[in-house]
Amino acid sequence: MKLIYAPGACSLGIHVLLEEIGKPFETQPIKLRDGEQRKPEFTAVNPKSKVPTLLRDDGSVLTEFPAIAYYLALSNPAAKLWPAALEDQVRALETMDYVVATAHMQGFSRMFGPANFAPSEADHDKVRARGQQVFSDALALLDRTLEGKEYVTGQFSVADTALFYLEFWAHGHPAMTLPANCAAHYQRMLARPSVQRAMQQEGLR
Template identity: 50%
Template sequence: MTNTLFYSPGACSLGIHIILEEIGKPYELSLVNLKGGAQHQPEYMAVNPKSKVPALKREDGTLLTEYPAIATWLAKSNPEAGLLPTDLEGETRAAEAMAYFTGTIHPYGFTRQYRPGNFTPNEADIPKVVETGKAAADKYFTLVDGQWLGGDWVLPSGYSVADTALFFVEYWGGKRSGLTLPSKLAAHMERMMARPAVRRMMEQEGLSA
């Protein structure tokens, strides 16, 4: 058996897809059509009652959910790929970064834009919710840019799973929402787009550069 990634094209699961490509071992993809509401259908809820992606069905048949947990498990299960620092401080900083990208920037910056109905019962409030999301994303990106440590990647030790988490929100901001990324984040996204693993992911998911 191989690991199976439950994903939706262009969703936050694209970062886990990148990690699987970076590792380079065989894996399978299982499409979950979020736009069509497949995440709420009995077939997928039987797999993942949380009704979201990413989810990873591991070789032993157990399911792992939540981006930081999946990313950390994949990196530590495949240490030869060098996707996570081996020292406690480095691993902790990677966890810190992923938590912010996936737990703050994602929901408050982008779920507000893409699923504004989750934040208000009133149709008339939706434009305001979307604008609030865009303003929040700008604010968060500026904060990350201002705290950048000066290297090519999120962590000074080099490329890691944290970069894949930053990439999916950068991609949403720069390619979908029309936001102007701060200079360091814009350069980071370009470096990510040049990685073979990212290019393979984008081709497989049908995403535009």
């Protein structure tokens, strides 16, 4: 199994899951800023030009955070990354989808890639501001779902690694403050050896 990732990108959440599972895996970093995701060597593997990209042992390629997380969790039941109860399973799915489809795709993507949303540079500040609003609103909502709990569904699961990459981004952004429950969740995540190993390997602090 090989994870193609970019340091500090959303692939960090999948990196943490692989560390939680604890089986040997390879990693291959790419530099998004240098556009490596659009080079033929990469698009031959993943034509979507995105990380995380998971190369499985049978040679097949899996993309999209929730699909990779689901695959890793269900193919490694001993790691207990997938909640047992149906209600917790749907809440984990709900959180992952909201993190990826709303906070990341509609929020963070606007903040860091405004040209993908508005061709005219004159509009980019407005696009960035809208992205930051979407991102902050999403974090506030996720904060409420953490109320009274250590992890998204009570026990650690795939959903926490999705929330973690958002928290990592917000924590590193000078104009953003993590709401209280997310801040506590972020610290809880940083204390996990899996997170420490993944961050160290990606050269993050």
